[in-house]
Amino acid sequence: GIQVEQSPPDLILQEGANSTLRCNFSDSVNNLQWFHQNPWGQLINLFYIPSGTKQNGRLSATTVATERYSLLYISSSQTTDSGVYFCAVASGGSNYKLTFGKGTLLTVNP
Amino acid sequence: DADVTQTPRNRITKTGKRIMLECSQTKGHDRMYWYRQDPGLGLRLIYYSFDVKDINKGEISDGYSVSRQAQAKFSLSLESAIPNQTALYFCATSDPLTYEQYFGPGTRLTVT
Numbered sequence: 001g002i003q004v005e006q007s008p009p010d011l012i013l014q015e016g017a018n019s020t021l022r023c024n025f026s027d028s029v030n031n032l033q034w035f036h037q038n039p040w041g042q043l044i045n046l047f048y049i050p051s052g053t054k055q056n057g058r059l060s061a062t063t064v065a066t067e068r069y070s071l072l073y074i075s076s077s078q079t080t081d082s083g084v085y086f087c088a089v090a091s092g093g094s095n096y097k098l099t100f101g102k103g104t105l106l107t108v109n110p
Numbered sequence: 111d112a113d114v115t116q117t118p119r120n121r122i123t124k125t126g127k128r129i130m131l132e133c134s135q136t137k138g139h140d141r142m143y144w145y146r147q148d149p150g151l152g153l154r155l156i157y158y159s160f161d162v163k164d165i166n167k168g169e170i171s172d173g174y175s176v177s178r179q180a181q182a183k184f185s186l187s188l189e190s191a192i193p194n195q196t197a198l199y200f201c202a203t204s205d206p207l208t209y210e211q212y213f214g215p216g217t218r219l220t221v222t
Contacts, residue, residue, distance in 0.1 A: 004152075031209045041198055041216050048210040086152055090209060096141060096160075097168070098211055100152025 002027045002091045006101035013077050013108050021072040021104045023087030031090035032063055033098065034072050038083045046072070046085075077108045113137045114214035116201050122220045123191050131186045131217050133201030142184040143202040143211065144168075144176060153200060159184055191221040 003026040013019055023032075034046040047054050047061040049070065054061050058077075063070040074081055084105050088098040114135045123129050135142065140161045145153040145168075155168030157176040165176055173195060177185045188195055201214040 033210060035213075041218065043200065043213040043216070045210075045212060048208060088152070088211075096143075096158060096204060096209060097155055098153070100154075102150070102152055 002029070002089060002099050004087060004089055004099055004101035006085075006087055006104050008104060009102070010105045011107070013106070015077060015079060015108055015110050017077050017108075018073070018075045019077060019106070021074070021085050021087075021106075023070040023072070023089075023101055025068050025070075025087075025089050025091075027068070027091045029065065029068075029089045029091045031098070032070055033088050034061055034070070035086045035088065036081075036083050037086060037103070043086075074106075077106075079108045079110055082106055082108045112215065114201060114203055114212055116199075116214040116217050118217060119215065120218045122222065124222055125192055127191050129188045129191055129219070131199055131201075131219070133184045133186070133214055135182050135184075135201075135203045135214075137203050137212060138181070139203035139212075140181060140206060141204040142178070143204070144174075144184070144186045145200045145202065145213075146170065147198040147200065147216075156186065156199075188219075188221075191219075193221045195219065196221045 005024045032050045036044045051065045060073045084103040086103045088100045143158045144156040159178045199217045202211045204211045
């Protein structure tokens with residue numbers, strides 16, 4: 001099956017800093033989603049982005065499908081951005097089945 | 111109100127007990143899913159259903175069963191709970207056109 005690798009595994013920032021999270025995948029995809037899991041365990045949809053670029057406030061994402069990677073940018077980070085960020089993909093005939101990466105644990109200190 | 115709801119939100123049970131986790135959705139989606147998350151890991155698919163009459167095993171279905179009572183309801187059962195089923199369980203639905211998935215708030219299950 002498709003492989004998903006996220007980097008870095010851990011990231012510590014001071015409030016106000018910017019960051020880039022990366023997701024590499026091993027096959028062509030027809031679904032790619034970014035999620036934020038908050039400290040209470042809830043999964044929050046950030047982006048549905050199988051290709052192209054999207055922006056939502058301080059967050060933006062870019063997927064370069066031909067090169068099999070996606071980037072999540074967080075600007076002017078806030079303590080509420082802390083948590084785990086997951087990339088999940090689906091490919092080919094299994095477009096229903098999301099395969100998750102192991103996530104990036106982000107800690108934003110005040 | 112949340113589009114995907116799960117009950118209970120937290121549950122502690124003992125080894126050997128039967129337990130049911132319930133999921134309801136108001137998004138009108140046909141496709142529903144159950145995932146499990148273990149500490150430090152991403153989510154893994156347990157079962158999925160494309161409609162009321164279609165249920166399929168995911169990658170880790172052993173020890174679990176499901177019931178799709180209606181388009182809006184999808185339940186996950188542990189017939190005889192064991193400690194290594196202690197995990198965070200998520201229900202999800204997906205958009206029929208884009209396949210974007212939407213998750214419920216999760217159920218934290220502890221088996222002692």
